[in-house]
Amino acid sequence: MADTSDFRNGLIIKFKGDLYSIVEFQHVKPGKGGAFVRTTLKNLRTGRVLDNTFRAGEKVETVRVERRKYQYLYRDGESLVVMDNETYEQINIPVELFDGGEKYLKEGEEVEILVDDNEQIVTVEIPITVQLKVIETEPGFKGNTATNAMKPAKLETGTTVQVPLFINEGDILKIDTRKGEYLERVKG
Numbered sequence: 001m002a003d004t005s006d007f008r009n010g011l012i013i014k015f016k017g018d019l020y021s022i023v024e025f026q027h028v029k030p031g032k033g034g035a036f037v038r039t040t041l042k043n044l045r046t047g048r049v050l051d052n053t054f055r056a057g058e059k060v061e062t063v064r065v066e067r068r069k070y071q072y073l074y075r076d077g078e079s080l081v082v083m084d085n086e087t088y089e090q091i092n093i094p095v096e097l098f099d100g101g102e103k104y105l106k107e108g109e110e111v112e113i114l115v116d117d118n119e120q121i122v123t124v125e126i127p128i129t130v131q132l133k134v135i136e137t138e139p140g141f142k143g144n145t146a147t148n149a150m151k152p153a154k155l156e157t158g159t160t161v162q163v164p165l166f167i168n169e170g171d172i173l174k175i176d177t178r179k180g181e182y183l184e185r186v187k188g
Contacts, residue, residue: 002062004037004054012044012114012122014061015052019044019122027056044114044123047099065114065122072109075102082111093124101126103159104177126177131186132156133172140166153182 002013007025014020020041029035035056042049054060070082070091079092080102093113095102105111105126114122137153150162153173161175163182174183 001059003057003059005057006062007037007039012063012065013041014063015041019063019116020050023049029056063116065116068113068115070111070113072105072107072111074107080105082113085110093121097121097124098126099123101177103157104130104132104155104175104180106130106132106157128178129174129176129183131172131174134163134167134169137163137167137169140168 004027007022009022009024011022012019013022020043022039023042024040026038027035028038037054037056037058039052039054040049041052069085071085073081073083073090075081075095076092079094080098081090081092083090098105101124109127109130111127112125114125116122132155134153135156138151149165151165151167152160153163153167154160155173155175159180161173161180161182163173167173167182167185172186174186175181176183
């Protein structure tokens, strides 16, 4: 057990029967009344974000989780197969735990798996940015950089993102996996 003075970003607590990660917190001491802690919590299973206020000194149950690095190998039906980088053990993880990020993973990409004390997988974190090759898009034209016009481009993982008009097939792009957006073209 811990109390609100132990809060820090990334701390995982058990709240309302589910696991939440503290995204942000702020201790508030109003002129009148007792102090409190305003928090933003992210549900590790559903990804839902909620705001909650705790009284200063209120007890909360913390959960110890371990981060392990795994390498994504391939998709197997409704699960993804990953390999432990240290033991080379392969495990199947249900696709729901990837929270939509699996469409940006290519073979060999590294992911972090959060495991609780009971060796249960809590969540899977994929890299924030990935570099993917464009395999299909309309041809680009030199000088098409002045407007914010976008066109669809199919990436090597099979997903489609909106890209600027100057992007061509074969270009390697940096993609934000949280929003599914084009960030920049990678020189190379």
